[in-house]
Amino acid sequence: MRSLLLLLCFPMLAFGAAQQPLGPVQCDSNSTAVKLSEGQLAAAKQTEAALRNGSIEANLVNVDALNLLALAQYEWYRQSEASVTARTVADIWKREAPSAAIAARVQAHARQQLAYTSCKAAETLFDAALDIARKAVGEGDMLAVEIMSDLAVLYRVQRRLPERLALYKRIATALRADPTLGTRVPQVYIEMSDIAFRNKEYGEAEQHARMAIKHLDNGAEAPSLALAAALNEAAAALYGQGKLQEGDKLRDRAKNIVRVANGLGPVEVKVQQQPLDTVASLYKRGQVDAALAKALQELRASEAKEVALVTALTALQADPISQQVPIGEVRKRELASASRAIETQKYRTVYALADAADIHHSQERLAEAEPLYRKAFDMVADKSIKSPIAARLAHGLGIILRRKGELTEAERFQHIAHANAQAEMGAEHPDALEAQVELARLYAAQGKLPEATKLYTLLATREEQRSDADRTLLSEHLMPLAQLQLQQGDLAAAEPNFVKVAQLWRQGGTKNDRFLIASLEGLARLYAKQGKTADAKSIDAQLAALGRAK
Amino acid sequence: MRKSISRLTLALLSGFLSIHAAAQVPRPAIALAAQTHKPFVPRFARTEQNPEVVWIDSCDKPVYPKASLRNEESGTVVLRLKIAANGAILENVVARSSGFRELDKSAIAGFATCKYRPATINGRAVQSNAQISFIFRLD
Numbered sequence: 001m002r003s004l005l006l007l008l009c010f011p012m013l014a015f016g017a018a019q020q021p022l023g024p025v026q027c028d029s030n031s032t033a034v035k036l037s038e039g040q041l042a043a044a045k046q047t048e049a050a051l052r053n054g055s056i057e058a059n060l061v062n063v064d065a066l067n068l069l070a071l072a073q074y075e076w077y078r079q080s081e082a083s084v085t086a087r088t089v090a091d092i093w094k095r096e097a098p099s100a101a102i103a104a105r106v107q108a109h110a111r112q113q114l115a116y117t118s119c120k121a122a123e124t125l126f127d128a129a130l131d132i133a134r135k136a137v138g139e140g141d142m143l144a145v146e147i148m149s150d151l152a153v154l155y156r157v158q159r160r161l162p163e164r165l166a167l168y169k170r171i172a173t174a175l176r177a178d179p180t181l182g183t184r185v186p187q188v189y190i191e192m193s194d195i196a197f198r199n200k201e202y203g204e205a206e207q208h209a210r211m212a213i214k215h216l217d218n219g220a221e222a223p224s225l226a227l228a229a230a231l232n233e234a235a236a237a238l239y240g241q242g243k244l245q246e247g248d249k250l251r252d253r254a255k256n257i258v259r260v261a262n263g264l265g266p267v268e269v270k271v272q273q274q275p276l277d278t279v280a281s282l283y284k285r286g287q288v289d290a291a292l293a294k295a296l297q298e299l300r301a302s303e304a305k306e307v308a309l310v311t312a313l314t315a316l317q318a319d320p321i322s323q324q325v326p327i328g329e330v331r332k333r334e335l336a337s338a339s340r341a342i343e344t345q346k347y348r349t350v351y352a353l354a355d356a357a358d359i360h361h362s363q364e365r366l367a368e369a370e371p372l373y374r375k376a377f378d379m380v381a382d383k384s385i386k387s388p389i390a391a392r393l394a395h396g397l398g399i400i401l402r403r404k405g406e407l408t409e410a411e412r413f414q415h416i417a418h419a420n421a422q423a424e425m426g427a428e429h430p431d432a433l434e435a436q437v438e439l440a441r442l443y444a445a446q447g448k449l450p451e452a453t454k455l456y457t458l459l460a461t462r463e464e465q466r467s468d469a470d471r472t473l474l475s476e477h478l479m480p481l482a483q484l485q486l487q488q489g490d491l492a493a494a495e496p497n498f499v500k501v502a503q504l505w506r507q508g509g510t511k512n513d514r515f516l517i518a519s520l521e522g523l524a525r526l527y528a529k530q531g532k533t534a535d536a537k538s539i540d541a542q543l544a545a546l547g548r549a550k
Numbered sequence: 551m552r553k554s555i556s557r558l559t560l561a562l563l564s565g566f567l568s569i570h571a572a573a574q575v576p577r578p579a580i581a582l583a584a585q586t587h588k589p590f591v592p593r594f595a596r597t598e599q600n601p602e603v604v605w606i607d608s609c610d611k612p613v614y615p616k617a618s619l620r621n622e623e624s625g626t627v628v629l630r631l632k633i634a635a636n637g638a639i640l641e642n643v644v645a646r647s648s649g650f651r652e653l654d655k656s657a658i659a660g661f662a663t664c665k666y667r668p669a670t671i672n673g674r675a676v677q678s679n680a681q682i683s684f685i686f687r688l689d
Contacts, residue, residue: 077616159610159659194608197665200638232605236665239604239637244675247667251604280594358592392593399590426677428635431593468674 036068036075036116044072058088060096067109074118086113086121090128100143103133107147114150119158126151140174142181148174149188152195161198168195186215187226193233202240209234225261228254242467279355292359299352306345313338347389350376354393366400373397391420391431398438407446414438433459437476444480449488456481460497471504475515482522491526498522517546596671601633601680604665612660614686615652622688623650627657629682635675637666648686657684 036044047065050056058066070085093106110125126147133144148171155164171192175182182189189212196205212230217223231254238247279298282291316322316338321331357372377393398413418435425431436459443452460477463469478497485494501519520543527536603609618624625648632641642662644654661682669678 157610159663198663202636229605229607232608232665235667236604236608236637239665239667239675242636242675244668244670244673251667254605283592283595355592355594358590358594361590362592362595396590426635429676430596430671430674470674 036072040068041072041075044069048072058092060092063089063092066092067112070121071113071116071118074113074116074121079118079120082118083120083124086118086124090124093128093132098132098135100133100137100141103129103136103143103147106132107143107150111150114154119154122154123151126154139170140177140181142184145171145174145181145188146185149185149191152191156191156194161195164195165199168192182211183215186212186230189215190226190230190233193230193237197233197237197240200240202237205237206234206241209237223257223260225258228257228261231257244468279359283359288359288363292356295352295355295359299349299356302345302349302352306342306349309338309342309345313342346379350379350389350393353379354389354396357393357396361396361400366403370397370400373400387420388424388431391417391424391435394420395431395435395438398435398442402438402442402445407442411439411442411446414442428462433462440480444484449484453481453484453488456484472515475501475504475519479515479518479522482519486522486526486529491530494526495523498526517543520546597673599670601637601669601678602667604637604667606664609664610660612656612684612686615656618650618652618656618686619688623648623653624686624688625649625653627654627684627686629657629661629684631661631680631682633666633668633678633680635668635677637668637675639664639666640677645681653686657686660684 043065047056047062047069051058051069056062056065066085066089070082070089073079073082073085089109090106093102096102106125106129110122110129113119113122113125130144130147130151133139133141133147137143139148148167152164152167152171155161155167168191171188175188189208193205193208193212196202196208209230213227213234216227216230231250235247235251235254238244238250277294279291279295282288282294313335316335319331321328322335324331327335353372353376357369357376360366360369360372373393373396377390377397380387380390380393394413394417398410398417401407401410401413414435418432418439421429421431421435436455440452440455440459443449443455456477460474460481463474463477478501482494482497482501485491485497498519501515502523505513505516505519520539524536524539524543527533527539626646627644627648628646630641630643630645631639634640639662642658644658647654648657661684666680668675669680670676
């Protein structure tokens with residue numbers, strides 16, 4: 001038995017995840033195709049011999065036998081002959097007067113070929129079936145839509161996106177003309193959703209998936225797996241649009257359907273399995289001292305192992321075999337492997353140092369944190385710039401330096417943090433954004449007001465454009481931006497930013513919220529500068545009311 | 551009243567614009583008053599969720615290439631994927647080859663079609679890296 005196994009290892013450096021078997025492989029793979037029985041193979045051999053000696057003809061009487069022969073030829077690894085035989089079958093059917101019944105029979109032949117993964121033969125027959133159906137009943141008929149849907153599945157398996165897209169447009173036209181077709185073949189919408197998704201049209205993909213859900217979700221006690229597929233398609237489309245929570249709800253429902261179908265019962269509660277004694281889990285539980293002790297223990301262990309590995313490499317290098325010129329291939333590989341092991345161990349040490357530094361930092365023990373950051377950073381500084389750990393270390397160190405008043409040096413480290421995080425994780429990643437916030441603070445603190453303004457504008461714009469924009473984060477960018485604009489006398493730019501923050505916190509914010517007060521205060525100063533006495537007084541009144549409420 | 555609120559506001563605002571009396575700075579920094587700062591939170595303390603395949607059946611399955619079957623090629627392909635914050639695959643590379651080009655190509659062609667739920671940090675979708683091992687085995 002030939003098998004394909006999948007092992008998903010998330011995150012990137014996680015090893016040892018459980019293996020799970022993958023479903024059957026499709027198109028053009030004899031390894032997982034349905035096999036013909038001995039009887040069928042014998043019958044196919046007889047048909048082949050009879051054709052050769054002229055005792056039978058390739059006509060309607062023998063069309064089923066010929067289709068079986070095409071399958072057998074495919075199984076005998078004679079794919080070219082299988083394609084020719086399938087073409088003969090298609091031609092036989094095409095010679096008949098077109099009718100829905102014939103189209104349905106050709107479709108059945110094509111499906112049989114697809115089930116046996118004989119894709120070329122299946123395509124020839126689906127094309128013929130569609131041609132006959134169009135002539136007999138028109139492309140708007142359900143039979144034609146079904147055949148197009150089958151063909152779309154085949155194109156999907158063959159990864160032929162342009163052909164799928166063209167077919168999708170034809171199916172969509174038929175469905176628009178007669179929406180009742182969708183009710184009868186809801187799976188078509190799942191296929192259309194997938195095509196739209198591949199074309200990065202996530203909104204459209206969601207609409208199609210929701211149509212499929214609408215048709216499939218009939219309140220049955222045991223919903224079909226097709227409904228699970230539709231729910232998952234919709235979830236993927238929602239993720240594509242940044243609507244995580246909505247997507248998760250649909251995906252959870254799909255998971256439950258699959259579990260019930262497999263006799264496992266619905267999942268009521270999600271339990272996140274987390275190791276109890278990691279640095280992160282101890283810290284998250286508030287056991288800060290235990291977390292630090294754990295980090296230091298890991299650090300000592302890693303450093304000891306590093307020393308042992310270096311000693312082993314030195315011994316290997318001193319070995320006479322290693323001194324031979326030219327050096328043997330086996331020894332060369334052993335030396336390279338020993339060097340790689342040291343590098344890997346060094347990174348473990350770096351992570352342990354970073355953990356310990358971060359814990360000290362979080363507890364305001366800056367003097368303890370700084371040397372740990374520096375030691376770790378020195379260990380990775382000469383490595384690739386695309387390193388998330390370098391970004392993490394530079395960011396932590398930069399904050400400490402800012403707090404010590406060493407602003408130029410702090411800025412240098414935050415630039416490194418930003419460049420590393422952006423290169424490896426993208427401009428929108430929190431690590432990159434946090435470094436940018438720090439840089440903006442540093443620019444402002446050093447009097448580089450235009451640079452700070454530009455950066456806060458960028459940060460605020462990015463946050464505003466997010467589908468899941470967070471008003472706290474947005475306010476954290478807009479407030480200093482407005483303050484900077486006010487400081488530089490750009491009152492026209494400052495005003496809408498103060499107003500925006502005030503509006504964010506008037507709607508659903510608490511009356512004594514810091515952002516609301518700060519933004520109103522900013523507006524009052526701005527109006528006073530502009531000589532808008534009445535507006536300034538109105539804001540003063542609002543502030544006074546807030547003060548009383550507080 | 552205005553004065554007291556003003557002081558409070560400035561104190562609160564200083565969380566955004568951190569100011570240090572800086573002798574090294576030629577131009578005056580923004581005149582914000584007392585400084586408060588947000589506590590530093592280690593990155594390992596964030597709530598992180600790794601990327602996931604939305605539904606394994608939605609992936610186009612890697613095919614065991616016919617030539618590889620004939621030649622009895624087998625092995626493990628390790629793929630490294632960069633997954634965008636919207637779940638799209640930005641990059642896919644063979645991190646460790648099976649030793650056979652056709653098997654590597656087949657694994658990439660299959661898994662490049664999966665749909666992913668993006669990774670999240672504190673509930674927000676982020677770009678991330680993932681690693682998939684795929685085993686081609688002839689039993």
